[in-house]
Every structure is written in C-alpha cells, then in structure tokens.
Amino acid sequence: MTQPVSGTTKGGGQAAAAPRRRKKLTWDKVSFMLVFLGVPFVLYIIFVISPFIQAFIYSFTNWSGFSPKYDFVGLSNYVRIFQDNLFLKALGNNILLLVVVPLVTIVLSLALAVVVTVGGSSKGQVKGLKGSGFYRVVSFFPYTIPAIAIGIMWGQIYDPSNGLLNGLLRAVGLSGFKDYPWLGDSRTAMLASMFVIIWGFVGFYMVLFIAGIKGIPAELYEAARIDGAGRLRTAMNITIPMIRDNIQTAYVYLGIVALDAFVYMAALFPNAGGPENSTLVMAQQLFFTAFQRGQFGVATAMGVVMAVATLGFSGLVFLVNRLTGGKDQELV
Amino acid sequence: MKMQNQPFARRGFLRGALATAAVIPMGGALASCAAGGGSGGGSNATGTVSADNPFGMAGSSTVDAVIFDGGYKTDYVQFAANVAEKKFQGSTFKVTPSTAISAELQPRFAGGNPPDLVDNSGAQSIGISTILDQLEDLQGVVNANNYEGTKISDTLYEGVLAPGTFGGKVAAINYALTIYGFWYSASLFKDNGWTPPKTWDEAFALGEKAKAQGKYLFLWGKEAATYYQELAFASAIKEGGQDVRLNIENLKPNAWKQDAITKVFEALEKHIKAGHFKPGGSGTQFTAAQAQWSNNQDALLYPSGSWIENEMKDQTKSGFQMTGAPVPTVTSGSKMPYEALHSGAGEPFIVPSQGKNVPGGKELLRAMLSKEAATNFAKTKLAPTIVKGTVPADGFGSTALVSQIKMLDGAGKNVFNWQVFDLYGTNKDQLVVWNAFLDGKSSAAQLADALQQISDKVANDPSIKKVDIK
Numbered sequence: 001m002t003q004p005v006s007g008t009t010k011g012g013g014q015a016a017a018a019p020r021r022r023k024k025l026t027w028d029k030v031s032f033m034l035v036f037l038g039v040p041f042v043l044y045i046i047f048v049i050s051p052f053i054q055a056f057i058y059s060f061t062n063w064s065g066f067s068p069k070y071d072f073v074g075l076s077n078y079v080r081i082f083q084d085n086l087f088l089k090a091l092g093n094n095i096l097l098l099v100v101v102p103l104v105t106i107v108l109s110l111a112l113a114v115v116v117t118v119g120g121s122s123k124g125q126v127k128g129l130k131g132s133g134f135y136r137v138v139s140f141f142p143y144t145i146p147a148i149a150i151g152i153m154w155g156q157i158y159d160p161s162n163g164l165l166n167g168l169l170r171a172v173g174l175s176g177f178k179d180y181p182w183l184g185d186s187r188t189a190m191l192a193s194m195f196v197i198i199w200g201f202v203g204f205y206m207v208l209f210i211a212g213i214k215g216i217p218a219e220l221y222e223a224a225r226i227d228g229a230g231r232l233r234t235a236m237n238i239t240i241p242m243i244r245d246n247i248q249t250a251y252v253y254l255g256i257v258a259l260d261a262f263v264y265m266a267a268l269f270p271n272a273g274g275p276e277n278s279t280l281v282m283a284q285q286l287f288f289t290a291f292q293r294g295q296f297g298v299a300t301a302m303g304v305v306m307a308v309a310t311l312g313f314s315g316l317v318f319l320v321n322r323l324t325g326g327k328d329q330e331l332v
Numbered sequence: 333m334k335m336q337n338q339p340f341a342r343r344g345f346l347r348g349a350l351a352t353a354a355v356i357p358m359g360g361a362l363a364s365c366a367a368g369g370g371s372g373g374g375s376n377a378t379g380t381v382s383a384d385n386p387f388g389m390a391g392s393s394t395v396d397a398v399i400f401d402g403g404y405k406t407d408y409v410q411f412a413a414n415v416a417e418k419k420f421q422g423s424t425f426k427v428t429p430s431t432a433i434s435a436e437l438q439p440r441f442a443g444g445n446p447p448d449l450v451d452n453s454g455a456q457s458i459g460i461s462t463i464l465d466q467l468e469d470l471q472g473v474v475n476a477n478n479y480e481g482t483k484i485s486d487t488l489y490e491g492v493l494a495p496g497t498f499g500g501k502v503a504a505i506n507y508a509l510t511i512y513g514f515w516y517s518a519s520l521f522k523d524n525g526w527t528p529p530k531t532w533d534e535a536f537a538l539g540e541k542a543k544a545q546g547k548y549l550f551l552w553g554k555e556a557a558t559y560y561q562e563l564a565f566a567s568a569i570k571e572g573g574q575d576v577r578l579n580i581e582n583l584k585p586n587a588w589k590q591d592a593i594t595k596v597f598e599a600l601e602k603h604i605k606a607g608h609f610k611p612g613g614s615g616t617q618f619t620a621a622q623a624q625w626s627n628n629q630d631a632l633l634y635p636s637g638s639w640i641e642n643e644m645k646d647q648t649k650s651g652f653q654m655t656g657a658p659v660p661t662v663t664s665g666s667k668m669p670y671e672a673l674h675s676g677a678g679e680p681f682i683v684p685s686q687g688k689n690v691p692g693g694k695e696l697l698r699a700m701l702s703k704e705a706a707t708n709f710a711k712t713k714l715a716p717t718i719v720k721g722t723v724p725a726d727g728f729g730s731t732a733l734v735s736q737i738k739m740l741d742g743a744g745k746n747v748f749n750w751q752v753f754d755l756y757g758t759n760k761d762q763l764v765v766w767n768a769f770l771d772g773k774s775s776a777a778q779l780a781d782a783l784q785q786i787s788d789k790v791a792n793d794p795s796i797k798k799v800d801i802k
Contacts, residue, residue, distance in 0.1 A: 066442060159616055181611075181613070181616070181771070184771060185771070269554070270554075271760060275771075275773075288760055292757040292760065293756075294462025
C-alpha cells in the first residue's frame with residue numbers, strides 16, 4: 001500500500017522528494033488518506049495479516065483446534081509432515097498439477113484468443129474468424145459455473161456405467177471402455193481431473209488474452225503482413241511478446257489454482273484421495289488433518305508449507321520472465 | 333531520471349500486490365484457525381433438582397442443540413424438543429441443523445461456547461478423541477427415569493452404550509440403532525429359489541448362479557468401498573471371536589494378518605478374481621452404485637447398515653422387499669454363530685461441559701429417550717432407536733425393519749460393535765486401499781499390508797491419544 005510513496009523517495013532522489021514532504025497536511029488530504037489508505041490498511045491488517053501471523057504461530061503448537069489450550073512444540077510439526085508419506089505424495093501431486101495445468105491452459109487459451117482476434121482472413125483489415133463473437137461467448141461459459149458444480153457434473157460424465165463419456169466411446173464402437181472407471185483408475189484419475197480444471201479456466205484466460213491483444217496497435221500486424229509474415233509468425237513474434245505481462249499474470253494465478261485444487265478434487269473424489277492417492281492434494285490433507293483428526297497445529301504447518309510453495313512459485317515465474325528477456329529488463 | 337523510475341515504482345507495487353495474492357490461499361485455508369482465548373460458558377444457572385427435573389435445568393432457560401442434518405434429517409429432535417417444551421413451560425429448545433459439524437462447531441469449541449447438545453455425526457464429524465475431556469459423562473442421563481417413569485437404562489437394547497463409552501465414561505449416547513449385514517431383494521431371491529449365503533463357500537456358489545443370469549453378486553461405490561471392510565471385519569470376528577476385534581481395536585502389530593481376517597480377505601479375493609464384483613465401482617458415486625443394486629438389480633447383495641432402506645427410498649424398484657441377513661462366517665465351526673450381528677448405535681449425541689445450559693442439553697436427550705419420541709423416530713425413519721419395544725410386528729409396513737428386529741432377536745447376546753476407525757479417523761486412508769483391492773489392483777496380502785500400515789501409523793504417533801478398548 002505504501003509502495004508508491006517510498007518509490008518516489010527512492011527513485012526521485014532527495015531533491016525531488018524533499019519539497020513534497022514540506023507541504024502542509026490539509027484536512028482534504030488527511031481525510032483522503034484516512035478513507036483510501038487508513039481504512040483498507042486496517043481491514044487488511046485484521047483480515048489478512050493477523051490470520052497469517054496467527055497461523056504461523058499455531059504451526060509451532062500442538063493445538064487440537066477444539067480447545068483453547070495448546071503447548072509450543074517447536075519445529076516438530078514441520079519435521080512430522082515432511083516424514084509423512086501421504087503429505088509428500090500430496091505435495092508431489094500439487095507439483096504435477098503446477099507443471100501441467102498452467103501450461104496447457106495458457107497454450108490453449110492463447111491459441112483460441114489469437115484465432116478469434118487476428119486469425120481471420122489475411123486480406124483487408126486484421127480481424128478474427130467469422131463468428132468470433134459467438135465462439136468468445138461460448139468458450140466463456142464454463143467459467144460462469146461454480147467450481148463445485150463443475151466437479152459434480154464431470155463426476156457424472158465420467159461415471160463408468162451411465163456416464164456420458166463411456167456412452168460416447170461405446171457409441172463409436174470402443175466397447176473396451178464399458179465400465180471403465182476414469183476416476184477410479186490411478187492411470188487416468190489425475191489426467192481426468194486436470195482436464196476438468198483446464199476445461200473450467202480456458203474461457204476466462206482466453207478473454208483475458210483477447211483484451212491484451214486488442215491493446216496491440218493494428219499497424220504492427222499490418223506491417224508484419226506486408227513484410228510477408230504468416231499467421232504463426234505473427235503470433236510468435238508479435239502477439240506473444242506484446243502480451244508477455246498478461247501471460248505472466250495468468251501463469252501466477254493458474255499456479256495458485258494448481259497448488260490449491262481443493263474444490264475440484266473434493267468434488268471428484270469425496271472423502272478420500274483418489275485411486276492410490278493419485279489425486280490427493282495438500283489442501284485436502286490439511287482439511288482432513290484439521291477437522292477429522294483434530295490436529296490443527298500440524299494442519300497449519302501444512303498451510304504454511306503451501307504458502308511458501310506458492311510464494312516460491314510466483315517468484316520463479318517472475319525470475320524466468322526476467323531471465324528470458326521480459327519487458328521489465330528493457331526498461332531497467 | 334524521474335520519468336524512468338516512475339514505472340519502476342509502479343511495477344514494484346504491482347509485484348507486491350501479486351505476491352500478496354499468492355499468499356491468499358494460506359489465509360483462506362486457515363481463516364478459521366483463530367482460537368478465542370475465552371473460557372466462557374460453564375457458568376450454568378441451575379434450577380432445583382427433582383424427580384421431574386433430574387438434572388436441575390433452570391426455569392425458562394434456552395437450550396441450544398446443533399443436529400447433524402443427514403439421512404435422518406433433524407425433525408426427530410424437533411419432535412423431542414416439542415415434547416420437552418410441553419413439560420418445561422417457558423423454556424425454549426432450539427434445534428439447529430448442520431451438515432458440517434466439525435467445521436461449524438470448531439470455532440465454538442475453541443472459543444469456549446459450544447452448544448448444549450450436539451449430534452456429532454456425518455462425514456465431517458469431530459474426531460471424538462479430540463474433545464473427549466471436554467464432554468459430560470452421560471451416565472446420569474441413563475440412570476434417570478424417562479418421561480414415562482421407567483429408568484432409562486432398563487429401556488435400552490444390550491450393549492448400545494458401548495460405542496459411546498471411552499475409558500469408563502459415557503461420553504456419547506448413540507441414538508439410532510444400526511444393524512449391519514447383507515441387504516437383498518426378498519422377492520428376487522424367492523423367484524430364483526436363492527437364499528442368503530451362510531458361509532463364504534455358499535456365497536461363491538451364489539455368485540456363480542448370478543453370473544449365469546448375467547448379474548453380479550456385489551457392487552460398490554467409490555466413497556463407500558469401506559462397507560466391504562465392515563463386511564470383512566464382521567465376518568472375521570464371527571469366525572475368530574472377540575479377540576480378533578480387540579487386536580484391531582487396540583492397534584496391535586500384525587492385527588490385520590490374523591488368521592480369521594486373512595481367510596475372509598482371501599474369500600473376497602476369490603470373488604473379485606471370478607468377476608463377481610461389478611467393475612467400475614472405484615469410479616462410481618456411491619448412491620449411483622447403490623441404485624444399480626436397488627433399482628436395476630445388477631447385483632444381488634449389498635453390505636451396508638440399516639440406513640440403506642431410507643437412503644434409497646426413492647430409487648428402489650417397486651416390490652423389491654428389501655431384507656437384511658447376517659454376513660457369512662468362514663466355516664461352520666466359527667467361534668460365534670452365524671446369527672451373531674454387528675450392531676452399533678449411531679448418531680452420537682454429546683453434551684459439551686462448556687455449554688451454557690448443560691442440564692438443558694441432558695434434558696433434551698432425556699426427552700429423546702422417552703418412549704413417545706423414540707416411537708416417533710422408528711415410525712418416521714423406519715429404523716429402530718436404542719430404546720426397546722418401539723417397533724410393532726408389522727414394522728410399520730417395512731420388510732427391512734421387520735428383518736432388523738428379527739436379526740436382533742436371533743443374535744441375542746451375540747452382538748458386537750467397534751469404535752477404532754471412527755475414533756482415529758482412518759476411514760479416508762482405508763477407502764483408498766479398499767478401492768484398489770475391490771478393483772482387482774491389489775491382492776489380499778497387499779490389502780492386509782496396507783491396512784496394517786494405516787494402523788501402525790496411528791499406533792506409532794505419540795501425539796494421538798490412544799483409548800484402551802475392551
């Protein structure tokens with residue numbers, strides 16, 4: 001919140017900042033600061049920062065969650081979860097999700113966004129496919145369905161005996177899929193759940209990228225076209241570099257989804273971690289540990305690990321973007 | 333210089349904001365973790381103890397009950413609340429339904445103001461060992477007279493307090509009586525001249541007959557794969573006696589490799605290999621799977637508790653005549669007779685000591701144990717309570733209810749129950765193992781190994797408080 005102010009001091013140097021500081025604090029200014037800085041800051045402290053600090057503290061205790069009493073147990077909760085094969089398995093599954101889900105979602109949604117904005121006829125004005133407005137609306141639909149409903153719906157589609165998927169496969173003559181449990185076989189359960197998550201997000205990120213692409217001046221495309229660049233070339237050399245920041249943001253947000261994934265997994269695999277725990281995620285293990293085993297201390301330690309993993313991941317995305325010559329670097 | 337640095341500052345801010353967004357999942361996951369330091373409650377205003385008011389509930393007080401809203405709904409507690417309100421004019425008995433007992437009540441327990449009466453049931457119930465020392469001993473309720481003037485302990489079925497008794501303390505009174513066994517369609521069995529199997533060999537023969545008709549013997553659903561654990565464990569206890577149960581319950585090393593259990597697991601494996609299980613169960617939602625049994629009749633037998641009739645009421649073929657039978661023994665020379673029964677009382681009602689109106693919570697429980705309220709439960713839910721003599725001979729027109737009473741009478745004193753899986757919350761891990769086994773992915777020996785690992789993990793964890801089970 002205070003970042004812009006300190007930024008000015010640092011960047012503008014003493015000469016620029018000093019006169020500003022001497023300006024009188026009028027009521028107008030004070031009230032503005034109170035309402036637009038003070039109130040959000042207090043709310044932020046109460047509802048965001050303080051639970052974080054509390055969670056951090058509880059992760060060093062043996063608190064059961066159901067009584068006001070607890071003792072400090074040092075790092076033993078952390079030692080314990082890193083020796084727990086189920087938690088490690090869940091961590092591994094989250095990392096798998098983290099590798100696949102953002103990448104596939106972004107590639108798909110970017111491809112769709114390019115097609116509906118600049119993929120149209122190569123003659124005349126640069127525009128998208130015919131009927132692109134329709135495709136844009138339709139592919140946004142899944143995002144309007146709540147995650148839990150998506151999970152329940154796909155649970156039915158994947159049903160071995162009466163599900164839509166096996167019905168379709170049988171209809172085209174693949175009788176080997178009779179009673180095949182997509183969610184019950186450890187070879188397919190993770191892939192099937194990844195598909196559900198990606199299905200739910202492609203439309204939203206497509207719209208995000210469309211907005212980015214619309215911000216690119218049309219002259220750039222026209223110039224490229226005159227120089228003889230084809231559609232793929234334009235996409236790779238103009239579109240992607242120009243909306244790099246959007247892609248980075250999308251990557252971070254999808255990474256957060258992948259490191260959580262609780263709602264989808266809880267809807268697709270109620271009460272358990274999927275076949276051979278192949279879809280168990282950290283958030284599920286956290287939930288079971290807290291509410292069923294009554295070990296809130298251990299559960300909060302898991303929460304802290306999740307948060308650290310998420311922070312580490314976003315840091316990594318920023319770093320990679322910078323190292324590969326993102327826009328940041330050119331400006332600095 | 334200034335011009336150049338301005339966007340830098342803005343980016344720094346954006347980066348900070350993104351980093352904050354990245355931390356949000358942690359806040360979301362842990363938002364409910366704030367422990368109140370309070371030690372409120374417990375300060376009960378009490379009234380005078382008398383024969384009509386055995387717990388000394390204060391006049392014109394309010395009782396706060398939170399009831400699990402599951403298969404039995406909550407109207408039966410409301411019925412009892414109305415009965416109690418008639419008796420205690422001016423007092424209010426408030427019944428609040430909840431589908432997530434643990435998540436909803438955790439802040440109240442931590443903050444020291446839990447409700448006066450809780451039905452701690454459902455998939456999201458509170459692990460009882462976590463709150464054991466915060467619960468009232470309900471022996472007093474059992475010793476009191478019911479609303480009809482009989483001592484409550486004399487009105488209850490055999491052994492029904494056992495599942496709620498931990499280390500000599502009656503921490504929970506389980507209200508609904510659940511009888512476990514095989515469930516089948518009496519009409520289908522009659523038409524084909526089949527009888528429910530009494531040994532695993534008979535079960536295998538029946539499975540072959542089913543196969544000949546294009547049916548299966550068993551089926552299962554992914555969230556309910558451990559119903560087969562119930563079946564196997566009950567069958568093994570009948571074969572090997574109570575010691576088999578106690579070794580598992582007290583988390584003994586190699587308990588899952590006891591002879592009786594091995595034999596049952598091997599019998600099940602034989603069924604799985606012979607294709608007696610409908611494939612695909614590990615990917616099927618459990619009520620959908622159950623409908624394949626009760627509506628499509630794809631399979632002949634389903635192991636479950638007596639709630640099954642009520643649960644599948646809308647999805648049962650007409651003329652199905654759902655009936656229960658005891659599960660098979662391994663040999664005819666088993667330690668317990670074939671009629672022995674796994675019968676457990678379910679729906680554990682607890683009275684937290686920190687509640688504002690502890691006597692009121694007990695009073696509502698007493699009202700529920702009255703003959704009037706218990707009969708109402710049996711009639712509306714088609715399931716017996718722990719109170720005897722509430723079901724007429726016609727079972728209110730339910731074949732399942734009639735068969736339950738018949739099974740109970742047949743078992744006599746040979747009734748057993750266990751607490752271990754609920755006590756330590758191991759069902760989640762066991763589900764995974766059982767799904768793999770029923771799917772044919774692991775052998776009987778691997779199943780025993782995996783279950784043993786789950787038990788050992790609890791046994792070797794010093795932070796889990798163990799309860800000595802007898």
